[in-house]
Amino acid sequence: MTPLRTRSGHTQVAQEVAAPGDTQGSYLRVVDLKVHFPTDDGLVKAVDGLTFDLEKGQTIGIVGESGSGKSVTSQAILGLHRNTRARTSGSIFLDGEDLMGVSNERIRTLRGNKMAMIFQDPLSALHPYYTVGAQIVEGIRVHHSDMSKAAAKSRTVDLLGRVGIPNPKKRADQYPHEFSGGMRQRAMIAMALANDPSLLIADEPTTALDVTVQAQILDLMRDLQAEFGSAIIMITHDLGVVAEMANEILVMYAGKAVEHGQVNDVFYQPEHPYAWGLLSSMPRLDRVRQSRLDPVPGNPPSLINVPSGCAFHPRCAFRAEVPGDACKTVVPGLEEARPGHLARCHIPTERRAELFETVVKPRL
Ligand SMILES: Nc1ncnc2c1ncn2[C@@H]1O[C@H](COP(=O)(O)OP(=O)(O)O)[C@@H](O)[C@H]1O
Ligand SMILES: [Mg+2]
Incomplete structure (x- = not known):
């Protein structure tokens, strides 16, 4: 295939728009991102304290049911909530540059150039x-x-x-x-x-497509990543796509990360009961390809009156594991279950491993 990087003067232009990178940090660093929307019904806490890093050449898959804050997160990274009613806080660094602090003009320069988005619906673009x-x-x-x-x-x-x-x-x-x-x-x-973006955000890029075209487009994205070393955020509710494309998975629930780790760790040793629900809703672990997620039982949470304590507790089949009413009253922290594998759950790690092996896995 013909390489994309063929036009003359490209390298020069790319250097000119790229701010000198902070070599210490990750290529993309999102820290405690919050995006809240004031509405007539109350404050919608669409994203509520999200933190993750992404390196060049790596893909993070963000999964979670509809309304969990995935698209709002990507819009925030692209600066699309600026000059709207949204209340945004936290930090976003791209190549060391503080995106929350830069001018609208600078964001417009970066958007479509250093970072770009693939939407679910091409007609919107x-x-x-x-x-x-x-x-x-x-x-x-x-x-x-x-x-x-x-x-x-x-x-x-x-x-x-x-x-x-x-x-x-x-x-x-x-x-x-x-x-x-x-x-x-x-x-x-x-x-x-x-413009050869070094950060590509793909928001359900293949949801509307048939399986063959979907596979071709994913192949294409992988080729392009191999060629240009872009960092990719792949937002999807299709765990098959994540398994195929991503290095890491971040599972979102009610605007927060509830689990985050390497793809294999999350697939084979998932930590959070919500992640168990997602995996159980797939037909078979080894046939992830064709699968779409069936809904996890229970109702998605309100983002205006987010359930107290663990936002997942009203739907959690395992909350009796935790003595007292901690699940209902205390927001669990996102903690390391194992190195590099984080989960937000009050059930002790060893007990979770036991439950997964004895109760959840046999049903997968
Ligand atoms: N501009 C907005 N004003 C008010 N609420 C919004 C706005 N944009 C998104 N939301 C709400 O934020 C929540 C998260 O939305 P979104 O990030 O699109 O979810 P998804 O995970 O399906 O991509 C949803 O409840 C949605 O209704
Ligand atoms: Mg979305």
Whole structure:
């Protein structure tokens, strides 16, 4: 395949927009991120104290049921809650640069350039009135004002070919409605990749696609990551996608991380009863590929009146394991069950291991 990095002057431009990195920290560092929305019904605590790191070349999978705060997290990283009613706190560092502190202009420069997002719905990212090619050209030229229109056009055609769109030259001159769902998704990925972002956030990128196209798009993202060493945040409710794509998993529940660890650790020794529920809702551990998550029994929590103590306690089948009413009254900390494997649960670690082996695993 033709490499993406073909245009002249690219390296120079990339250096110019990249702030000198803090080599000590991770490439992306999110610390105690909170995003709260004041609404007529009360304060929606969509993200409520989220911390994680991500290195270049690595993929973190963020999973959790609908409404757990996954998209709001990614929007916050991209600075999309600025100048809205959202109350955002905590820190986000990208390559050592404090994103919460920088100007709107700087965020716009970084967005689409150093960081980019692939959405679930390509129509939300593609404008119906402009050709697909024109939109990608525009995305390139916004960040590379020195590039000629012809050079940007030729790069656009390259990109469309690179994401597997047949006859890219002709396709570039078509409108989004002339593309099939899968082709639109590819076009949006091409647009997201137009400036070789070093942080790529994919929010349910393949949910709307059939299995074959889904596999092709995941392959494509993996190839691109191998080529450019991007850091990827993969948001999905499909554990099969996580198993295939991610190095680490972060499980979100009611705006908080309830479990976080290496993919294999979380798959084979999950710590949190909610993660047990997610795994049980898959048909078979060794056939994760085709699976979609069935809902974990019980109702998703309100983010306005988040359950007291452990937010999961009303749905937790194991809360009788904890004496007294700690599950109901004390918010558990996110603690290391084993090195590099964190869980937010009052049940003692050894007891959790026992429960998983004897009660949960036999049912998986
Ligand atoms: N702009 C907003 N105003 C108020 N509530 C919002 C806003 N955006 C998202 N929410 C709420 O925040 C919660 C988390 O949403 P989201 O991050 O989209 O969940 P998901 O994990 O499904 O991606 C949901 O309850 C959603 O309704
Ligand atoms: Mg979402």
